[in-house]
Amino acid sequence: MKISKSPWLLHYDASSCNGCDIEVLASTTPRFDVERFGIINTGNPKHADIFVITGGVNEQTRQVVKQLYSQMPDPKVVIAAGICACDGGIFKDCYNVSGGVDTVIPVDVYVPGCAVKPEALIDGVVKALAILDEKREAMKNHAVCEVNYGGKTKEE
């Protein structure tokens, strides 16, 4: 069985205007019903396989994105949903925005749009699933054991 039959989502709003977020949530409604593909919006990085980020990363959310990513078990894929998440969008040149999500963590699927359409998002997720399966195969070959406390450590 393929691991992609049960993808669980983590949705994080890095600094979105909420337009994309509404669309992400819309895709769980009866009209689009992502649960058809077994997708659940868990809200918990430790249970998630797919990390959906909306909005460009700014100084406030930088550490959080990194930490959430580090708390997801392998294999995992990242979807940048919406143009801001892809490369910063209209906020690209803001003083506090570092740009797209890929400036902080590796991104597997870019789904453009302002706001991203649910159909496009579902399409992106389905693409991500293929990558998820690939990653699982790769993981089987070299399993690693690492101790990573991620994030900032307490300054003492």
Add this chain to the structure above:
Amino acid sequence: MNNMVFMILIIAGYLILAPVAGFFLEGYDRVISSRLQRRMGPPFLQPVYDLIKLFEKQAIVVNNLETALVLGFTIFTIFSGCLFFAGGDILLVFFAFSLADMFLVLAASSANSPYSSLGSQREFVQMMAYEPMTLLTAIGFYMCCGSFNVSDIINQDVPAIVRTPGVFLGYCFILIIKLRKSPFDFSTSHHAHQEMVKGLTQDIAGNVLGILELGEIYEEVFLMTIVVLFFIWKNPLSYVLGIAVALLVFFIMIVVDNVFPRVKWEHMLVSSWGVTLSLAGSNFLILTMLKIARI
């Protein structure tokens, strides 16, 4: 000797068939729930896919104690289930289950994180809410057939439901808590993102979560089997009746889950204790009166 072989067969049957039954119930739940919400919903086998996926994933843990405790939960849940199906003492079975639950809550406590702690404290409250009723259920069976042994309970002349309808209703009520259904899904829930995120299972991930889910599936099957047990008497056909009723009860649970919003813990505690006292308590009073009158 024959008896022994029979027992081993039953236990082996339980070990193999319980997950099948559990996956059936879970799939039934997921599909019916989404149909109630006018959605298409996941495929019927989705719970199986979920579990297999969890075992495929890397384990990320916050500490090693947690893993050991989760393992304890699953082992003791399966052990208690075996005890039940081997015809053991039903009170001891419930005690063993509360030991297993304790392992689970301690696992959450050991994570030392806000959401896990919140979940574990809430789970304690849930345990406090349903514990009296589970014990009274066991006692109800004892009052009916004079023995705590499951092997004796299934060989009665009349099913337990005839004498203990109050206990049955009370048990169905706390079943909502035990199956983590809304309005009483405080500590953790199968539903999407919410205020305490995943509560109890927050910091349990990957294949460790898989182990936990497996334990919960065994527990679910056991809990539903108790419903079946209420309807069993000497007649082998009664098993069919019992299973039909159990499915009906499970369906009602799903409807309740989808209809009611979550309540506050005070409401849960007061209502479940109230139901326990009024339904089971009055049932016992009447049974005891009858018993004394007969003497």
Add this chain to the structure above:
Amino acid sequence: MTIAFILFIFTLLISVSVYFSRDDRVREGIVTAGSIVMMVLDVIFCVWAFGAVNDNTGYLVYLEPESSFVGIFNHVIIAGEIFLFLLISVLSIIHGKLYCIILAFMGTAPVLWLDFTGQAVENGPMLRFDSLTILMFLVVGLVGGLICIYSNGYMKDYHHHHTDVGKRPWFFQSMLFLFLAAMYGLISSDNISWMFFFWEITSTVSFLLIGYTRKEEAVTNSFRALWMNLLGGCGFTVAILYNTFVYKNGSLIELIGMGSDFKGVVIPVACLAFAAFTKSAQMPFSRWLLGAMVAPTPSSALLHSATMVKAGVYLLIRISPLMTGTLPGIMVTTVGGFTFFAASLLAISQSDGKKVLAYSTISNLGLITACAGVGKPAATWAAIMLLLFHAVSKSLMFLCVGAVENATGSRDIEDMHGLIVKMPKMAFVMTVAICGMFLAPFGMLVAKWAALKAYIDSNNVLLVIFLVFGSATTMFYWGKWLGKLFAVLHQSETLRDIIHKSEWYVMYMLTGLVITLCATFPFLGSIFIEPMLWVEFGYKAGQIISSDDVRVMLMMLIMIALMPVLAMFLIYNRKEKMTMSYMSGANAGDDRHFTDAFGGIRPSYLSNWYMEKMFGEKKILVLSLAVAAAFVVVLMILSVGTGIGGGFR
């Protein structure tokens, strides 16, 4: 028999010599050596007595009233009672609590009057040993001896931390031994007046120990303990008077032999039960036990959990054949069951470790009381088992809390957060003790289970309901505590172990005792308890816990023991990633700090749930005391009323 005397005299001698050895080293030496010798003597006595009891008809009697020793000892008792009375009077006058003198007078004077006018009836042997006595000897001797050894290290640290308390450990330890001697006397006496004398000694010693610090709170609490216990003593006195004048009887076993239908017997039974309520801190007399927690921990462990409060339930267990289906029986079961439930509710809202222990002690004593009141062999079996398990586990719990307090400076449960990392050995010991209190294959639960069966068989719906609700709440407060211990703190060092070696030995031995009891309870039941029940009730209890179930429990015990091994195996065979706990992505790196909205780092604090609004002391303490008081008053009046009605028919 000589051994019992040697044991008694030896304990007294240690008490005296400890009092006069003011040098710390010398005193500690005497205490340690004395305790060890005492424990050895105790075990030798028990082994011998066990053989002798089994060869006989199930019990041994000693000291016929005609023997010259009895005469001498009666004089000693008279002198002792006068001394106790004077002591209480003087202390009451000093602290302005004159009502205690009245109560002491009411309790002591009639008994003295009987002695002086020669009306006291001595119609049977003064001492009687059966297997229950032997079990009590083992509990008192072993647990008591261990706690005395523990008190050496503890008192040193205690005075190190509490410099404002007058330093008189010699007094403290001497009182512990005196108390043990009195306890030996109490459990071996069959003569009611003798029992009463030892009963009063334990009350007084407890009073002195509670007031050890001489602070205002301690003095208030000690006097509360004193007046409640003296009031109970008055109940005892009434029972003695009734026995003497109506039955011309002075022996407990003769009283028990009369049977529950004997005319008027409900009166002494109700009075003795009343006395037992005060001593075992049943509601409405529970408040003294909470106050008693101001005393240094060894006294809490020894007097207020393991032994002294057990004297009350011991008496109830003794007279339980007289309570089968009678009004005093209903009183005892109702009050006991109610106390079990109400005290466990109250324990939920407490965060002070010792207070939780106190409420849990009250609650468990309530359960034992309720079992004794049923008056059926199966219930009494459960009562004795509960008594044993509770004595061992609870005293271990107290010792742990005391040691934690000395090591970390706090006995609040909240401060025990992450003890498994800070003090792993302590967390292990505590876990065993807590599990012993309420979890499945461990001791208390077995007894609770037997109690449940006995209640159902005696058709007591109210008790069943109290028991199931009480065990749910019990699970809640113990579970919370366990959860605190189990929280694994990241990047935290273990604390330096400043607990004395001797304290560790004691705690390990008690831990061993808890586990041994769990593994051997069926054996204990069939060898010690059932023969005694056979003698007391005249019929067998039937099968209480079937051998299949025992086997299953042993299996569970073994599985739990194997868990750590399994975990080790898992840890060495991992392909997993360690990560921080989830804090919405703002974990500052150690699970105990988070990054706030301004980028600063703030500590987070995880607290247990105390539900003050629902179960707070303010909310339900007065209510439950009032309900219990109503039960006691109404049922006492009814019992005495029917007793008089029946007695003069």
